[in-house]
Amino acid sequence: MLPDTDELAEVLLDLAVPHEDINVLVALRRTVVADAGVLRLLEECVEALVRDMGQIVEYGDGLQLGHRVAEVPAALRRSFAAYVCVAALPHTSAYHRARGVPADVSRRTLTDLGRNMAVHRRRHGTCGVQSPQWLVLHFRGELYQLGRLHFQRTRLWQRAARELTAAGMEAAAGTLSLDLHIPDYLGPLTPAACDRAVARAGVFFRAHYPEEEYRAAMCHSWLLDPQLKRYLPADSNIVRFQERFRLTAQDTEPADTEPVQFVFGDPELPVEALPRRTSVERAVGDHLRSGGHWYVGHGWFPMPTGGGGGGGGDQGSL
Secondary structure, three states: OOOOHHHHHHHHHHOOOOHHHHHHHHHHHHHHHHOHHHHHHHHHHHHHHHOOOOOOOOOOOOOOHHHHHHHOOHHHHOOHHHHHHHHHHHHHHHHHHHHOOOHHHHHHHHOHHHHHHHHHHHHHOOOOOOOHHHHHHHHOOOEEEEOOEEEEEEEOOHHHHHHHHHOOOOOOOOOEEEEEEOOOOOOEOOHHHHHHHHHHHHHHHHHHOOOOOOOEEEEEEHHHOHHHHHOOOOOOHHHHHHOOOEEEEEOOOOOOHHHHHHHHOOOOOOHHHOOOOOHHHHHHHHHHHOOOOOOOEEEEEEOOOOOOOOOOOOOOEO
8 A cells, every 4th residue: 555665755755745754754654564453544544535536525525534543543643644645646646647637736736745744843843744634635636736826626515605696696505616725835925826826727627627617716714804904004915815805704703723823833822922023923913912803704706717817725925
C-alpha cells in the first residue's frame, strides 16, 4: 500500500510536506507496515476514499477520515492521514489523467497535504495533519486549486438553494455549485489574483467536467462578515473580496474562533493577547476586545460563461 522508504521520501517532497516532517513520516513507516491492524485500517480508508472517485459526496457520507484516525495507536494518530493520502495518490493521479487535468493543477491541488501539515506544525509544534477530512476532497477529485483559490465541486443544500433563489438566481436543492475556499501560505488575496482564479475556474470546469454546469460560486466565511468594513479601508483586499459576492445571509451564532484561527494561527489564543501588527489583526482583535463577535457570512456570484473574468474558507495573507 505504501512506497518503500526511499520512494516515500520523494513522494512526500512532491506533496510539499514540510522538510522537518519527512524524516518523521519515513521513520514511522516501519511502525505502520509492522502492525497488521493499522495496515488493514489503511487499506479500508483508501478503499473508501477512492470508491466512486470523482463523485460529489454529500456531507457526512463517504470516508470519515477524521473519525478513523482515532482508531490507530496514539503514536500514529496525528500522522495516519498522511499515509492514507500517499496510498491513495496513484488512484487520484490516474483519475486526474483520465479527466485531462493539467499536471500543474494536479500537483498544486495535492500539495495541500503539505500546507495542512505546515498549519499543524505552526499550531502544535509537531508533525501531524491538522484537518484530515478536508484532504479527502482533494484526493477524491472534488476540489482543485486554480491559482489563488480552491474550487470545490458540490451541490446546494436546501438553505443555500433558498438563499440563492431569494438573491435572484433560482436554484433548487441539489443544483451543482462551486464552493470557493482560500488556501493559506499563498500570498495576498489580491483582486487581480482572484480575477485570474475565477476566470481559470470557468475554463477548467467546462473543459474537464463538460457534463456538469456550474452557474454560481458560493463562499461561506467570516471574511463575508459585513462588520469588517467598519475597520478596513475600502481598497483593502478583504473588502474588495467581499464586494465580489452578493451576500445572502449571515449566521446568527458567533464564530469568533474562525478569524482568530486564520489570522493568528491558533483559535485558542487569549483575546486580550492578540497582536495588533496589521490592520486585519487590529480589526479582529479590537472588535473582540470591545465585546463584539464575528459571524460567518454567505454569498455568491455567477460564474463566467465565456473565457473572460468574473466575480470572486482556510485563509491566506489578506
